[in-house]
Amino acid sequence: MIIIPGPIPIAIHPFFWLFAALVGWLYGQSVTGMLIWMGIIFFSVLIHEFGHALTAVFFRQKAKIQLVAFGGLTSYDGGPVLKFWQQFIIVLNGPLFGFGLCLFSFLLLKTPLPPMGIAIFKASFIANFFWSAVNLLPVLPLDGGQLLRIALEGFFGVKGFRAILLIGALLAGLIACASFVFGYFIAGAFFFLFGFQSFDSWRKARLATGDDRGPENNALMLQAEKALQEGR
Template sequence: MILSEPQPTQADLRFQIADIPVRVSIGFWAMAALLGWNVSQSLAEGDQRAILYYLIAWIVVVFVSILIHELGHAVAYRAFGQSAQIVLYHFGGLAIPDRSTAGIRKPWKRLLISAAGPGSQLLLVVLVVIALRIGGYEFSFPIRYVGHWLGFDQGRPIDSVIAKVVIWHLLYVNIFWAAFNLLPVLPLDGGQITREALELAGIQDATRAAQILSIFAGAAVAWWAFQNQQTYVAFMFVMLAVSSYQAVNTSGPRWR
């Protein structure tokens, strides 16, 4: 999903899901803990043991969510005749095909592969919402007006505090992170979807057009993140915008 594959180490966790190899670098756990620390402190209200519980819940949710995202890509690759491996690391995740995606010549196929990641996350959100509605639960949905529309203002309460936190994290991560991933910034899925859509629309140099759009979109998101004290997000999108700028200048005529 973001940047390049990290070097393997002995500390990596390795397993398989349906013959799809998965490698989790130690940096992934550090990233997840860093992102979840402030919210865990806020939920714990000074209880040191509770901080640990909430942080573990957050890390598990992030792990499951990003794994599902990358599985969406890997399954889509398999549907179009390519196997893939998954790597989770400090910038998120990667679904790495066994050979170049240039072998998948049709833009609509590449578009579907890119969309399968965030699509699988949004499908998970739908399944969680259905389960909550069937159970008749009241729940504080991450997007308040959507929760009201879905009828979560009324119902029976969820007794377990940890269960409520896990469900809220699961919905939050898989709604908002999927939405961020759909932004037209390369090499995020949204940037790749934009590139393939431009090619389908007959744009002559779709890659260059997508790169230029990626510069401005990445810079805009970085500015928003800085304004909202989201330092990690800001740093990441600055890097992505710079990467797109460098790609534009190396792949074609420089701006004058």
Template sequence: MLAEPPTTPYDLRFSIAGIPVRVHPLFWLVALFLGLGPREDPKLAIIWVGVVFVSVLVHELGHALTARSFGYHPRITLHGFGGLASYEPTRYDPARQITITIAGPLAGFLFAAVIVGVLMLLGYELHFFGRRLTRGEPIPNLYAYVLVHDLLLVNIFWGVINLFPVLPLDGGQIARDILLRFHPRQAIPTAYQLSMITAAALAIFSFVRLGSFFMSLFFGYLAYASFVTWQSYQRSSFRGR
């Protein structure tokens, strides 16, 4: 899941702040699929795909710009499972790694804070998961309203989900790197064990409490993948004895 997909003739390539970006065609298809359902209006589907594109790019830029500040040469790939900022680290340093990982979700939260700040200055009212964020006039245009709420949903809600200690999400990588710092011998199998338990709990929670079959399937798959990897570590440590 963390590997870069092979290049295709339909890749979109550009660079931003000197960082090369490649967008695999599956990125657009999966983003569109995630937005289908209640969006019969094609304009709303286009807004959704645009929001996913900009938000994933902001997130990956958080990772990539931080990696560059450490002297690495990052590149960004947007693919069917989200995004990836890759670089060749000169040496493994858990503290640096954790800083680079946390910069992705942080960039998304900052982006959301800027949006909330701008709407507050313009005097518009904003709601997020039933809570009022700012007071004022309701946003008059339906498309502007959807744009703002989609941006907040992706940057805040997905940002938080991404911080749970589930591999290969950012939270799982942070948990693994913290464990590597303090318990290097058992860190990797423990990180997968934690990932398996957390993902299984999130799969049940998203089905029972959020009613989201898609999220439940996503975490169910990650729980299974973590279980398989954890098992392979158990077997290899048994053989090593």
């Protein structure tokens, strides 16, 4: 594992590179293409996570970034208890940074570039637009699911938490079925997993009370999500 120290420490797990290489090979179809896509994936995921991390630091949290098997994970603690609107902004700024990188790539494509530059920034534009848009779907653990969870839980408490689990499970199931029908098997597998996890969590959360969603249990939930993304 690669550790980059600093005000916002960054840990890069080996499986991140393996996943990036797999995706890079699927889209690049050559060693050079794979390396280009690996660079785009690394930079795009890092910018996305910095959107979360820098906002958390702004709210006086201690943030750290991990690049894990299927993307990135930003965790933060050590500061004052965050209000729901602060949590919402922290989550929202990840996709917003991604759309910002998408816009930057688009603007560069309007300038004179060599063929390699056109290929790189076109891929960056497509990757960041697609991932940022998909990431806003209201399915946990995607950012869109987290945003809806924060909003519903802020207004309705534990009932809102149960609602987003059920909404996410149903939507993920529909997306998984559509993905399989149209031949997008990797996307279908991911959304099937998301849907199963949300449904299982909803089933277990039916008897949850307000105390079960307190700060201590929220911290445990974040630890569990981190372990899941790391494949442990």
